Amino acid sequence: MKRLLATLSLLSGSALTAAEITPPVAVLGEMVHTLSGPAIKDGLVLMRDGRITYAGPAAGRAVPADHRVLRARVVTPGLIDARATAGLSGILNQAQDQDMLDRSAPLQPELRAIDAFNARDPLVTWLRSFGVTTLNTGHAPGALISGQTMIVRTAGRSVEDDVVNPAAMIAVSLGGSAVSRAEGPPGGSAKSPGTRAKAVAMLRAELIKAQEYARKRDVKDETKRPARDLRLETLARGLDGSQRFLITAHRQQDILASLRLAREFNLRIVLDGCADAPLVLEEIKASGFPVILHPTMARASEDTENLAMDTAARLAAAGIPFALQSGYESYVPKTRVVLFEAAVAAARGLGFERALAAVTLDAARILGIDGRTGSLAEGKDADLALFDGDPFEYTAHVTATVVAGRVFADGPR
Amino acid sequence: MPLRLLAALAAAFLAASGNAAAQEKPLAFTGARIIPIAGLPVENGVLILQGGRILAVGPAASTAIPAGAEVRDARGKVIMPGLVDSHSHIGGASGADGASPVQPEVRVLDAIDVRHASIQKAQAGGITTVNVMPGSGHLISGQTLYLKLRDGRVIDDLLVRLPDGSIAGGLKMANGTNSIRSPGGPFPGSRAKSAALVREQFVKAQEYQARRERAGNDAEKLPARDLALEMLVEVLEGRRIVQHHTHRHDDILTVLRLRREFGFKVVLHHVSEAAKVAAEIAAAGVPSSVIIIDSPGGKLETRDFALENCAALERAGAEVGLHTDDSVTDSRLFLRSAALAVRAGMTPEGALRAVTIANARMLGMEARVGTLETGKDADFILLSGDPLSVYTEVEQTWVDGVKVFDLSDPTDRLYARGGPGAGENRRPPLCCFGSAWDIIMAANGGNGQ
Known part of the structure; x- marks a missing residue:
């Protein structure tokens, strides 16, 4: 059937989207966690053309004859990985498939994830096989500004088909990773910061330049406008709030520096990593900014030496909005899986409901895509994960992942 | 107050x-x-x-x-x-340096900090016996150390003594890409060269062993002591188990080939492509200490890593253990590896054996640890x-x-x-x-x- 549809698509010569060729699907779940209301025992989710047409009790609702029927013990919204590098940091970890960091300069906000994302990298498929339907992926921590992130589905066709938001966030790193690893060109002058204070000074200087650029760009006299500058243009979008800054900061002083920067330039930021969050909970809470917390099982070393498996529970208790992430891995394993990270967080004080929200609706809210995904409700994207047991149990399986109505079921995972 | x-x-x-x-x-x-x-x-x-x-x-x-x-x-x-962890790097372990790819004389024993936070975390994960290994960047990176995770003051408090009073441990070997380096130095540039260098060392050790035997008690005729060859002779005599890093299916077969040639006891470690050669591993009667990671890749030889490796080996009738490779996976979550093996088809009984008695056997410690008896x-x-x-x-x-x-x-x-x-x-x-x-x-x- 898939092959036939693909052939039809080729014959017609038109660019059919994934949604258009997706046959309607019905999912019957013994327990359906919609996230838009209480969990439904014996629930039903209907979908057509990539959208959910019904999510509610199965009782009294007939499944239309043309729907393909899937059954599962437990159904959740498709999982959202709120900060990844998958698709840029390829599976082989060889120079030719590592596009998450360009080390030629410390400040490169103009680098777009959409120009690098490999929708068919096996790690994207791997994440999808564990229920992940949406990624906020892009340039990695490790340079003062490494580039941008994008929000993309894991359907694995092409970036053009799968992109949800091509320019989600500007990726900034404070602390050890940007200071020690963002090296300037060999033999060149030291362009990257050598200390924490220098890093912040460089960022401030760049943001002031961008403020000036934005001011001149908006003057009435066209002849007085500056030539386009992709780098400053991107930062100007950050300054006017149309694009947010994703600031990776683990140490408490780096978290506080991020909040200080946000105050000075009136930035909308999202805190990333935050190993030391328990030391500055009040400050984070007062700022109102959300946190995309480090993977629960991340390694504790250097900047992350204080990280804890129960930090998610502490953020929840403090009322700080947060989501979970796979993050960036430079070696083995080349990517983490948010399903697993949420599972350990759930078992270390966060609890099932909050852990599930941290990789679905709460993540969608932080990424600004809760209008279309993150919960199961009529009109939303048909993004679902199907399980044969408690999604967080080590020994349960993902039996299928549905991405915008397309069913991926390559055996239980 | x-x-x-x-x-x-x-x-x-x-x-x-x-x-x-x-x-x-x-x-x-x-x-x-x-x-x-x-x-x-x-x-x-x-x-x-x-x-x-x-x-x-x-x-x-x-x-x-x-x-x-x-x-x-x-x-x-x-x-x-x-729990018995058959492959870990806790305690600030280190082994061979960059001078040569073959350094059997180097001991992890001389590098461990018994107060290291990683040892405390291993205890928190329920690990009571551990094989602390040097790295895999060498063909032979040194002597491993079997430790009981007591709250020791000095390393001696954690050691396991054999009946003859010697310190229990294995010998770490590796093949595949980690020990291959760019040409020009002493390190191999290819897989075949890696195997040739190892064979050369064991042939030398066989000769050293023969000279020692010929000398008998005659001190005049004994060859000069050679720390590296002495260690390889222990391996040849079956008094020390080779703990061998190997990922790709052809590299696994190479280990089995070397074992046939020199007759040493060996445990296969990581075995990312074990599912491809499970029958051969089982037929050889060689145990595997498997790693479970959250995704394949990260380096070329783990490209085809499969969560199903444990299940495939178990079905083939091979002995299966699991390990943390700490810090590759976290000692505090060692039981998680057993559970993920079950997720991918292993029996729950087999998975629990894989973190206890199977590993104990791989260290030759099954008489003391690994079961409640x-x-x-x-x-x-x-x-x-x-x-x-x-x-x-x-x-x-x-x-x-x-x-x-x-x-x-x-x-x-x-x-x-x-x-x-x-x-x-x-x-x-x-x-x-x-x-x-x-x-x-x-x-x-x-x-x-």
Whole structure:
């Protein structure tokens, strides 16, 4: 059937989207966690053309004859990985498939994830096989500004088909990773910061330049406008709030520096990593900014030496909005899986409901895509994960992942 | 406050000195579900220890508790053998340097810090016996060390002694890409060269062994001592097990080929492509210590890593162990590896053996650890529930009848959960700036968080 549809698509010569060729699907779940209301025992989710047409009790609702029927013990919204590098940091970890960091300069906000994302990298498929339907992926921590992130589905066709938001966030790193690893060109002058204070000074200087650029760009006299500058243009979008800054900061002083920067330039930021969050909970809470917390099982070393498996529970208790992430891995394993990270967080004080929200609706809210995904409700994207047991149990399986109505079921995972 | 502090200090001192020796009076745990590994689980079980050994284990109905024994109620808990990790890098382990790809004379023994935070975290994960290995960037990167994770003051406190008094450990070898480097130096540039260099060393060792045998007791004729060749002779004589890093299926076959040629005992480690050659591994009768990682790749030879490796080996009839490769995976979550193996098709019984007795056999320590049986070391863990559930926590870890981890202890809990201070090494009692602070915070009902 898939092959036939693909052939039809080729014959017609038109660019059919994934949604258009997706046959309607019905999912019957013994327990359906919609996230838009209480969990439904014996629930039903209907979908057509990539959208959910019904999510509610199965009782009294007939499944239309043309729907393909899937059954599962437990159904959740498709999982959202709120900060990844998958698709840029390829599976082989060889120079030719590592596009998450360009080390030629410390400040490169103009680098777009959409120009690098490999929708068919096996790690994207791997994440999808564990229920992940949406990624906020892009340039990695490790340079003062490494580039941008994008929000993309894991359907694995092409970036053009799968992109949800091509320019989600500007990726900034404070602390050890940007200071020690963002090296300037060999033999060149030291362009990257050598200390924490220098890093912040460089960022401030760049943001002031961008403020000036934005001011001149908006003057009435066209002849007085500056030539386009992709780098400053991107930062100007950050300054006017149309694009947010994703600031990776683990140490408490780096978290506080991020909040200080946000105050000075009136930035909308999202805190990333935050190993030391328990030391500055009040400050984070007062700022109102959300946190995309480090993977629960991340390694504790250097900047992350204080990280804890129960930090998610502490953020929840403090009322700080947060989501979970796979993050960036430079070696083995080349990517983490948010399903697993949420599972350990759930078992270390966060609890099932909050852990599930941290990789679905709460993540969608932080990424600004809760209008279309993150919960199961009529009109939303048909993004679902199907399980044969408690999604967080080590020994349960993902039996299928549905991405915008397309069913991926390559055996239980 | 001063009185409270004094009391806390006294308590800390007593706790520290009380830890030094195992109980002389029998200690019985009652009411727990006991998974002895050596037999079927017992629902209402009794475990009795004395003098660091298991005195008795079995169903409550048929296991008499000696008069005068201290009895602890463990209803609702699960007790199983302390976990054995057949491949780890805890303790700040290091091995060979960059001088040469073959350095069997280098010992991990000379590099371990017994107070290292990673050892505390391994205890928190329920690990009681561990094979600490040097790295895999060499064909032979040195001698590994089998440790019992006692709360030692010096490395000698953690060592395992063989009957002849020597220190138990293996020899770390590796093939595949990690030990291959750019040409020009002493390191191999290809797989065939890697195998040739290793064969050359073992041929030398065979000659060294023959010269020693010919010399007999004649000191004049004995060849000059050679630390590297001495070690390889131990391997040739089967007195030391080769612990061999190998990922790709062809690299696995190369190890089996070398083993046939030189007849050494070997354990295959990682075996990312084991599923492709499970029949060959099983036919060779060689055990595998498997790693479970959260995704394939990260380097070329793990491109085809499969979660199903354990299941494939088990079905083929091969012996399967699991390991942390800490810090590649976290010692505190070692049971998670067993559970993920089950997720990918292994039997739950096989997966629990893979983190206990199977690993013990791979270290040649099955007579002392790996199951709960009368006479064996009193190494066990107390769990809050099913060992394969994400919601289960290791609550206590005991080595030789001494509790080395207790989740209810604030410092132990810090190592178990993480947080500020969890990266710092264990401090001696009543020593050093900072430890007094810990005690004050403990007296105040927590560690300041």
